[in-house]
Amino acid sequence: MISIDYQNRKPIYEQIVERFQILIIQGILTPDSQIPSVRTLAMDLSINPNTIQKAYALLEQQGYIYPIKGRGNFVAHNEHFIQQKRGNFFEALATLFKKGIEIGITQAECTRVMEAEYKEVSHD
Amino acid sequence: MISIDYQNRKPIYEQIVERFQILIIQGILTPDSQIPSVRTLAMDLSINPNTIQKAYALLEQQGYIYPIKGRGNFVAHNEHFIQQKRGNFFEALATLFKKGIEIGITQAECTRVMEAEYKEVSHD
Amino acid sequence: MISIDYQNRKPIYEQIVERFQILIIQGILTPDSQIPSVRTLAMDLSINPNTIQKAYALLEQQGYIYPIKGRGNFVAHNEHFIQQKRGNFFEALATLFKKGIEIGITQAECTRVMEAEYKEVSHD
Amino acid sequence: MISIDYQNRKPIYEQIVERFQILIIQGILTPDSQIPSVRTLAMDLSINPNTIQKAYALLEQQGYIYPIKGRGNFVAHNEHFIQQKRGNFFEALATLFKKGIEIGITQAECTRVMEAEYKEVSHD
DNA sequence: GTGGTCTAGACCACA
DNA sequence: GTGGTCTAGACCACA
Numbered sequence A, B, C, D: 001m002i003s004i005d006y007q008n009r010k011p012i013y014e015q016i017v018e019r020f021q022i023l024i025i026q027g028i029l030t031p032d033s034q035i036p037s038v039r040t041l042a043m044d045l046s047i048n049p050n051t052i053q054k055a056y057a058l059l060e061q062q063g064y065i066y067p068i069k070g071r072g073n074f075v076a077h078n079e080h081f082i083q084q085k086r087g088n089f090f091e092a093l094a095t096l097f098k099k100g101i102e103i104g105i106t107q108a109e110c111t112r113v114m115e116a117e118y119k120e121v122s123h124d
Numbered sequence E, F: 001g002t003g004g005t006c007t008a009g010a011c012c013a014c015a
Helices: A012-025 A038-045 A047-061 A080-102 A107-124 B012-025 B038-045 B049-061 B081-101 B107-122 C012-025 C038-045 C050-061 C080-102 C109-120 D014-024 D038-045 D047-060 D079-102 D107-122
Strands: A065-067 A072-076 B065-068 B073-075 C063-069 C072-075 D065-068 D072-075
Touching: A012 A047, A012 A080, A038 A047, A038 C072, A047 A065, A047 A072, A080 B081, A080 B107, A107 B081, A107 B107, B012 B049, B012 B081, B038 B049, B038 C080, B049 B073, B049 D047, C012 C050, C038 C050, C050 C063, C080 C109, C080 D079, C080 D107, C109 D079, C109 D107, D014 D047, D014 D079, D038 D047, D047 D065, D047 D072
Parallel strands: none
Antiparallel strands: A065 A072, B065 B073, C063 C072, D065 D072
16 A cells, blocks of 8 residues: 655655555544554665654654554544645645746646546546 | 845855746847856856856857857757757646646646736736 | 777767777667776776766756666666767768768778778678 | 757767868868868857867877967878778778677678668769 | 866755 | 764865
């Protein structure tokens, strides 16, 4: 369920954080269910445990997961972070539109891209 | 015309590169016009000449500017890179929409953001 | 595998870039294999790490290598750049013949040089 | 008769030197004929007189021209430098073939380029 | 004065 | 340990 894209310029720990965020928001990982241990996931992805550690620390800090000492990490039940994610998205979108406007991209061109992406989904 | 945002996580040299790209694409810097010398710009922004050097080297490599030895750097006349920039934008936009879809953002919500940004521009 | 010619007027970083290009094109450095770290190579050649950094940055930009943060740099698998290199060669060759023609060099003389070089190789 | 290519990475003074060498070798500039003064040529090409000065100094040093104080610079009559030029050419050609061999260019491919260039000339 | 190369050395993020 | 960014400063070729 977690995979790493080494071509991606984003740091690995960030990729892991985002992947878990999406799985939790989409409800694929349900509240109170256990997530893989640091060691297990590190082995599975064959990356440094420090990296997983860092990702889990961030997820905990953001309220996505909670630890139980000696047992492991579990998905929190908190609807709050969906709003955070949505906020981040809208901010990123607005920033991108600003950049597009700077280089002369028209609204019509953006609409075309948007429709293409959303149509693709409705076919699934 | 060039300013640095130290809050920005982007490296200084990248900020400079992007700023020049926009000024050139928008036609504010016209072909064959001279851009500030490495030393001058370094002084103006009070940063190290090496950092400017790096930015200029990238701009040259991407075809935005060309150097004349002993004279300085000049804006190239190449319509080619506008297309590159546009391509990058559309790719980034599509990627962002994909992310939005993953967290349940609707097309209507994206449209609202888009219209807000484009209306702001038409008011200028 | 990498050596520097201080007599050569070419900058050190360029010599390093070209050396790696050849090693990669010849398949001596295979795709996904790791190349020496910036610091290691700098120590081995007893030059400044920044110079290696610059060479690696260029190789990355040209698609010859790709970095994994915190791990190192690796040879990319891209057949594309062999064509680039070939193109560059043919262009350089044509330019040189034009110069030869200007000073009255005959085709027969060029052929003689060519055969000498290619014979030398077949003896290896 | 002299023109400068600013796109060319070669320094201007070198371009001027080479251009004169060719004109002299080809006999277009005949022995004892006067070449333009430093100032005149600098004006015509609208470049720095220092640059012409440097070019003429090199040409004199290589025996292509000789100065007469108060009168100007004149073409020398020396068949010697044609041999030099030829030597340089053959050396450059051999070096280039070596590079081509390194990246797997065949002799047949080189021959094709050579024939194309020489055919083009015979049509003139 | 102009850009280009290089060294020495610091500091940071990431794994 | 690994690469990436940046500063300070020197030295060079070129115009």
